[in-house]
């Protein structure tokens with residue numbers, strides 16, 4: 686399987702284009718840029734904290750006039766609707782906000798280890814708020830009538846962002862749903878099998894009984910392309926015994942989830958191979 690350009694080592698910067706570049710040269714440059722992928726926000730690419738990640742993750746024809754993130758169609762809105770949700774590794778908040786807009790969770794907190802990305806995500810909430818019709822927002826919140834609002838906060842105020850390294854553990858144990866899209870590889874490469882298992886156990890503990898863990902693991906081949914990202918990652922990569930294909934079994938047998946099912950794998954034509962990742966849902970037992 687062809688690795689997605691985002692996950693490949695960045696080649697040396699291309700030389701500036703001559704002023705009179707032909708259309709073909711321009712197309713070639715654009716293609717190369719797409720393959721090279723976006724630069725990281727900081728110099729630390731080992732977290733997968735790519736800048737302009739969503740400029741490189743193609744959207745596909747959706748039910749709306751706007752093109753959609755292909756992953757959305759595998760997600761059941763009722764798992765989020767009016768629920769308390771957390772999105773781990775939210776990057777600049779684009780996908781978290783899309784979930785918050787479409788599925789209307791009571792609240793969704795997006796967390797990322799990169800504080801710069803969290804600042805970008807918070808700014809995105811403000812931008813989305815400016816796009817929302819203020820009259821509708823006021824009507825929804827009943828602020829107009831001066832009465833206390835009882836229902837969930839309307840989009841985008843149902844979405845918050847906070848800097849958090851999820852391998853450090855967290856204290857809130859009342860989430861209905863926790864998602865981790867395209868994050869496990871970075872946790873795994875930086876913290877090894879032990880760190881990944883600690884993350885899975887942390888997710889389990891943070892879910893209320895009956896809660897769901899929705900995740901989109903990168904495949905093993907994609908790890909191999911990043912195995913030389915740093916000396917530390919090189920060593921950790923060599924020590925890894927648990928492969929992504931083992932995650933469903935590990936989540937049930939070792940972590941304690943009642944089940945772990947494949948929801949599907951986006952395979953849209955517009956999606957490069959590297960972004961065709963399976964999406965799973967693990968459920969915590971109702972009596973757990």
Ligand SMILES: C[S@@+](CC[C@H](N)C(=O)[O-])C[C@H]1O[C@@H](n2cnc3c(N)ncnc32)[C@H](O)[C@@H]1O
Nearest residue numbers: 732733734774776780797798850851866867871
């Ligand atoms: C490839 S991006 C995925 C973005 C988004 N979840 C999506 O799929 O659309 C991975 C994100 O995980 C974050 N990340 C990596 N390790 C993390 C950790 N230990 N705790 C929190 N975030 C982490 C990175 O900073 C990066 O923004």
